[in-house]
Amino acid sequence: MDDVSNEGPLYLQIAERLARAIRAGTLKRGERLASVRELASQQAVSASTAVQALRWLEDARLIVAKPRSGYFVASRPTALPEPQLSRARPRSRVVHLDELGQEVLRQSAVPGLISFGAACPEPELFDQDRVRRAFTKVVQRHRELLCTYPLGPGREEVRRAVARYALGLGCELQAGDLVMTNSCMEAITLCLKAVTKPGDVVALESPTYFGFLEILQSLHLRALEIPTHPRHGISLDALQLALDTQAIKALLVVPTLSNPMGSCMPLAERKRLAQMVARHDIALVEDVIYNDLAEQEDKRRAVRSFDNTGHVMLCGSFSKTMAPGLRLGWVDGGRWAQTIHKIQSVQAGAQTAVVELALADLLNQAGAAAALRQLRANLARRVDEARSLIAGSFPRGTRVSDPGGGFILWVELPAGLDAVALYEACMAENICIAPGSMFSASPRFRHCLRLSVGGRWGKEHPQALCRIGALATQMLEAALRSRAA
Template sequence: MPSHSPDPSQPLYAQIAQGISQLIDGQVFKAGKRLPSVREVAAQNTVSVSTAVQAYRWLEERNLITAKPKSGYYVASRNKGPALPATSRPPKYSLQVDSQNRSEQIGLENFPGPIVSFGGTCPKDPDFFDEARVRAAVNRATREHRFSLVAYTDSSGTPALKESVSRRALHLGCRLQPDNIVIASSCINAVSLCLRAVTKPGDVVALESPTHFGFLDLIESLNLRALEIPTHPKDGMSLSALQLALDTQPVKAVLSVPTLSNPLGAVMKNSDKKALVQMLTKHQVPLIEDVVFNDLLASDERRKAAKAYDVDGWVMVCGSFSKTLTPGVRMGWCEAGRWKDSVMRLKSVHGIQTTDVLEHALADLLTQSNYEARMRRLSGFLRERLEEARNIISECFPSGTRVSRPASGYTLWVELPEAFNTMELFKQCMAQGISFGPGALFTATDRFDHCLRLSFAGTWTDVERQALRKIGEISKGVA
């Protein structure tokens, strides 16, 4: 295999992966055929085995190759399936968010019988996480820090967890000082603290379109206005549209998920993340960045946060490990840049305290040597699940259906032809004991009535596969 010509702007593993990608495109390596082993790639390119592994992970995340246990890597099928959804086109003005709580609209409390849910993104499949390892960490923390149960905690969080978060942030390209990190009760709580620090009621917040319905609930609760920015299902928020918004609207903050956005699963290019930070720094508008899904990507280069390009403290980065490590220890964190003191004060004023024992347990889990192996395993699970779901959608949903193709994550965004109404589809599916997220929940506008978000955070058995086919069957009758 010839070495790929070096490109100083790309890491070595990416150069090798791009060379292999070109060979796949030229059908030197044909669909379904086994690729050279990792050791062969390393030898042919005079690199370490770890660099060759990173190159193959780069290709995996782009769905160009697949890994088969104890067999090696194979070229993925050339069948690309349904097209990607169109880039969103929200209005160019901000809106007051005024709707019934979106989180409650897909709640199932009053449903009388069992239900197959494609609604929420809280991971519920026991295969995703090592419950015994989590329990052992909590037991150790309870034993070693038992006196913390009868004492007040430090308002900003325990040093152990802040140091662990700081070390994990290196994988995002960020050098965060532990003393500047604030531990919150969840990622959405961290986002809330950041919004409170930089806005007042009536202010305009720019965000992706479609966006996480929890963000819209939060904006509504703080009496803020939402300005939705056109967003591509692969590359994320349009920087040209954001620039226009900054030039014409009184934007006070930008709330964004540049890596594996929810619900689209878009991953902004690193060059665009850098440009985003430079743009907002120039306009002196804070970016509140959610990095909760970044660890689901296999390489640090792909995980890189916009915060990595922040020089002057205009980026407030928020995260948690509830989607990647353990949903039960639901704590978040943030590093709020130049608003650090304001966020710490807001946490204290609002009485938002976390539990020292759980903080120590989470710090323990974050520093264990097999963390990266567990992330690769989880990411592999999710990629396979999403690809299988895409295939079912391609077979069973109406002609012309478009589907996102995220590199990993828990969700797919499905765009039916415009004649379809997914709120009516939701009602009919609920009557059959099947739930999902209607597209109207993910916007403050009147758009996305023909779209839906499917979450695959629960179990994935023949029951769920059949339920997904049922959604497609029912959808054909609601145009």
């Protein structure tokens, strides 16, 4: 897949060119970059375009600005190579999941366990006072609300607040089209119910979030896993081939910070994806749950922002970015909006109005942007620390993702290492990880694992990461010895 497009704003083209040079090692760690004036004259652009390009690289943590000295290539730990492009087979499968995913979730909730298993950010990462204040205000102002039956697709106030929020994703939504749900997962389920029937094929990234596979299984849908690049997301060439040769009813994609790879589709690919689904007249269910965690602003823009035919159904919630305990999600079903309204009113019902009004208040507050900046910075520090610990303690041949935000790492262990056996060895030492096999309907990712670093992060967590590496090394050596014997 091509690394960058030649489309998009000029600053982005310059920034991506420099990013490639940094990733390829042409520009070395610690090396000083051209000044704003030098860069502007080298590239024949204005100083403000050069500044924008440098800011983009700074947001991507590829360079750092040193006061009065200029810009330098960041010393981000990059000792390990990134995972390979996944190679899924172009055949759809019935989804038969074992109990592993649910077991990992159950274990992750056990107090005292050192967990990298569930993608649940810890409460301390959020501005809890802001959330508490919003709730108190709503309960005091609307004393009757908890004793009032909520009906309909959600309070007008919250749907307007979500429509306003979606402007930040580049989308112009109408409050009247939006439906509030109890989670992003419910929003996705409603979308799939609106456009599929049992036996239909749904295409998704490979690896994909195991919760999606659970939804497909419960709706009796077949999964078609599409090869996915660890940085740029789903391969549109592979998807095009699949669309040309198979009957696909819907696509379910996380274009920003996909779970578990952490990939972010480039802008030009987002536009191409919107055009592809319109041309093939199929539904794209777009999950934007992680968009606000992307370090680069352009990666927060939704595919839906390029959709002018209504084929993109947009789903989100605030579980990863504001307050997981709200249990509120939302969906705009595009051309299927009315069908979603109907299914929701028959099968799901209204959400708690107090929570909706508190969310509306939180979304409208000026503090929301600052809270997100803080969250992104805290998560970036953890991801950097975890990546360098993995580089220092996991067996040689390990690959690890370098996500552009969020808190999830995808680790590819050397071939022959069984991550389910590693999970069991870790559990025996009170450490929980998520084996790669959870993230596919095939056994393709048995040598991979997902590590979430968003949960509790105490002194024991860095040590536990090193311990996982030591256990993996021991298991690999034992496997090599038994093969040689």
